[in-house]
Amino acid sequence: MKLLLLNHRSFMAAPLSSIRRALLSTCSAVKWEGGVSMVQGASRGIGLEFVKQLLEKNEKGHVIATCRNPDGATALLDLKNEFAERLNILQLDLTIESTIEASANSIRERYGSLNLLINASGILSIPNVLQPETTLTKVQKSSLLLTYEVNAVGPILVIKHMWPLLKAGGGSGTERDVAVVANLSARVGSIGDNRLGGWHSYRSSKAALNQCMISL
Structure with missing residues (x-):
């Protein structure tokens, strides 16, 4: 098993064209034939x-795409129409572990194993709910807990439930020797690189994700 932390740096507010260029130039995970x-x-x-x-x-292999609301994911549904035989869309909410377990069971029943897992979801801000904290007075317990739940706890729970499938899959059917788990982290999660402060919820949640990955 190979575990990766992908540093998205400024992807958070980047246009999709920039994201596409960055992925093509920096991430070998998309060069994945089969599995x-x-x-x-x-x-x-x-994630999209x-x-x-x-x-x-890639001309071979199957892709499982998960999100909280598949019915409202119009771009994913468009891809489903184009790649009907290769794309499977499942409902998964990082804050509800039973949906993670249900996704794992569905993958087990349909495919029996997994070769690549990319945890791409994360939150920085939600209108009227969560905003990056520029001062200490703006820090709220609810913001800290929600950001930690989505950015750190959720990905680890996904790995927990997919681990047996990844072990069963390994590198079989692909050009790789082992299964790969990749988590999207951020430079602002670095403690040593923190020169400006602020963004308490987001910084701490990404630092927690990094620590969990090192432990794994």
Whole structure:
């Protein structure tokens, strides 16, 4: 098993064209021929682009795309129409572990194993709910807990439930020797590189994700 932390740096507000260029130039995960790949957080942004690259750049293999609301993921549904036999869309909410377990069971029943897992979802801000903290007075317990739940706890729970499938899949059916788990982190999660402060919820959640990955 190979585990990766992908540093998205400024992807958070980047246009999709920039995300596409960055993925093509920096991420070898999209060059994945065959096997079964899963992208968690695939309805938009970076996760959606991973799904597109995995489908368009490879002629073989299956892709599982998960998101909270598949019925509202119009871009994913468009891809489903184009790659009907290779793309499977599943409902998964990082804050509800039973949906993660249900996705794992569905993958086990349909494919039996998994070769690539990309945890791409993450939150920085939500209108009227969550905003990056520029001062200490703006820090709220609810923001800290929600960001930690989505950015750190959720990905680890996904790995937990997909681990047996990844072990069963290994590198079989692909050009790789082992299964790969990739998590999208951020430079601002670095403690040593933190010169400006602020963004308490986001910084700490990404630092927690990094620590969990090192432990794994």
